[in-house]
Amino acid sequence: MSVVTRFPPSPTGFMHVGNARTALFNYLYARKSGGKFVVRIEDTDRKRHSNAAVEAIIDSLSWLGLDHDGEIVSQFSRQARHVEIAQEMLDNGSAYHCYCSAQELEEMREIARKNGSKTFYDRRWRDGNLPIPEGISPVVRVKAPQDGQTIIHDKVQGEVSVNNDQLDDFIILRSDSTPTYMLSVVVDDHDMGITHIMRGDDHLNNTFRQKIIFDALGWDAPIFAHLPLIHGADGGKFSKRHGAQSVQEYREMGYLPEALVNYLLRLGWSHGDDEIIPIDKAIEWFDLEHIGKAPAKFDFAKLDSLNAHYINACAPEKLIEQALPFYQSRHNITLDELAKTRITQGIDELKSRAKTLLQFVDDSAFYAKTAPFNYDEKALKNLDGADDILKALKAEFEKSDNLTADKVQEICKLVADELKDGKLGKVAMPLRAALTGSIVSPSIFHAAGILGAQETCIRIQAAIDR
Ligand code: GLU
Numbered sequence: 428m429s430v431v432t433r434f435p436p437s438p439t440g441f442m443h444v445g446n447a448r449t450a451l452f453n454y455l456y457a458r459k460s461g462g463k464f465v466v467r468i469e470d471t472d473r474k475r476h477s478n479a480a481v482e483a484i485i486d487s488l489s490w491l492g493l494d495h496d497g498e499i500v501s502q503f504s505r506q507a508r509h510v511e512i513a514q515e516m517l518d519n520g521s522a523y524h525c526y527c528s529a530q531e532l533e534e535m536r537e538i539a540r541k542n543g544s545k546t547f548y549d550r551r552w553r554d555g556n557l558p559i560p561e562g563i564s565p566v567v568r569v570k571a572p573q574d575g576q577t578i579i580h581d582k583v584q585g586e587v588s589v590n591n592d593q594l595d596d597f598i599i600l601r602s603d604s605t606p607t608y609m610l611s612v613v614v615d616d617h618d619m620g621i622t623h624i625m626r627g628d629d630h631l632n633n634t635f636r637q638k639i640i641f642d643a644l645g646w647d648a649p650i651f652a653h654l655p656l657i658h659g660a661d662g663g664k665f666s667k668r669h670g671a672q673s674v675q676e677y678r679e680m681g682y683l684p685e686a687l688v689n690y691l692l693r694l695g696w697s698h699g700d701d702e703i704i705p706i707d708k709a710i711e712w713f714d715l716e717h718i719g720k721a722p723a724k725f726d727f728a729k730l731d732s733l734n735a736h737y738i739n740a741c742a743p744e745k746l747i748e749q750a751l752p753f754y755q756s757r758h759n760i761t762l763d764e765l766a767k768t769r770i771t772q773g774i775d776e777l778k779s780r781a782k783t784l785l786q787f788v789d790d791s792a793f794y795a796k797t798a799p800f801n802y803d804e805k806a807l808k809n810l811d812g813a814d815d816i817l818k819a820l821k822a823e824f825e826k827s828d829n830l831t832a833d834k835v836q837e838i839c840k841l842v843a844d845e846l847k848d849g850k851l852g853k854v855a856m857p858l859r860a861a862l863t864g865s866i867v868s869p870s871i872f873h874a875a876g877i878l879g880a881q882e883t884c885i886r887i888q889a890a891i892d893r
Contacts, residue, residue, distance in 0.1 A: 430462025
């Protein structure tokens with residue numbers, strides 16, 4: 428069997444990390460099996476539809492690196508086919524027209540409420556022997572089995588079943604002839620040759636109904652794997668109060684796609700004790716057998732440590748490339764070649780300090796600045812009364828043409844001995860403030876070495892002149 432998995436998001440305007448995990452699992456399973464991973468946009472809700480919402484999802488998928496096969500399918504565009512299948516079900520007797528008025532349905536609901544029944548429709552049109560009323564456009568309902576059970580052999584949940592008396596003869600075509608979600612999904616999954624469906628276990632109830640449609644049409648249902656939902660640290664369903672929900676937000680917070688993918692993979696799937704699983708290993712190792720049965724808890728600290736790992740492992744050029752938008756948005760800086768060269772020279776230390784791209788950018792933005800620039804409040808305090816130190820430093824730096832980190836340290840020591848009883852910190856602090864405008868930065872000896880004597884002197888002079 429050639430595996431085909433799918434990701435069928437409803438375009439809500441963003442991609443939830445839970446959906447991203449679902450997409451990832453389907454992607455991995457397809458890639459691992461040499462099969463296909465297809466995307467279908469479930470865009471039948473035309474009132475809420477917007478192209479921007481579709482773009483947001485496609486954008487997140489591509490940022491995560493979950494490339495799909497073939498054209499993206501629009502569910503809405505397949506309506507005629509869904510209607511055709513509803514007709515086929517009418518023809519083969521597995522569905523029927525129901526002409527109930529709104530009032531009749533309300534009466535049935537009332538009776539069901541009184542009886543505490545889970546279903547309400549009394550199937551009065553099922554046998555089709557009532558006189559057809561004037562002026563009512565019928566809906567089409569499925570003839571659901573009335574006895575026995577509907578059983579799903581789920582790859583994660585095991586065997587799950589529902590008594591058929593709990594399932595209504597639900598609607599597959601509305602009175603305006605538009606298909607319902609239940610019908611569209613089944614027809615699309617069948618026509619797209621989907622062999623495996625991995626999705627959140629909140630869809631399990633839909634699955635029973637969809638199975639009824641598959642059976643009614645004599646179609647093989649795909650293999651199902653319903654994933655436990657993601658929870659927050661407190662055990663409740665992962666939601667806004669626990670933290671960022673959308674892939675876009677994590678991107679904006681400076682997470683690398685590799686880190687988020689690795690994190691989401693481990694959130695509900697395991698491979699022994701392995702924590703760091705790059706995508707090629709994930710493709711090799713992924714299986715349905717090791718999907719967890721219990722909801723996994725979203726753990727921000729773990730995500731951070733994976734992000735730190737992937738930042739550290741990233742090639743300098745690629746890392747800077749990914750950071751570019753943040754230099755712009757946070758510091759209003761467009762990196763020129765000189766700044767890129769400096770950052771590349773200091774990158775080992777920058778990488779080892781950064782948990783996120785934001786931190787990487789904030790720590791390195793000073794390399795791209797041109798004096799005079801602004802100092803933050805704490806930096807200003809370190810500059811106050813430090814002119815003698817700055818002048819002494821500058822005099823030494825001017826004499827040295829090849830400024831290495833060791834040389835900078837040596838000069839700082841010299842000045843400290845001269846002016847501050849050998850206290851190196853008293854010299855390093857104003858130097859840091861002058862060179863970076865801030866009180867946190869990578870090693871200032873290294874930084875001055877990378878900036879070079881000339882630029883270091885320009886910045887020191889600007890601090891003296893401020
Ligand atoms: N459009 C549905 C959702 O976003 C997909 C359901 C399914 O996987 O069948 O939840």
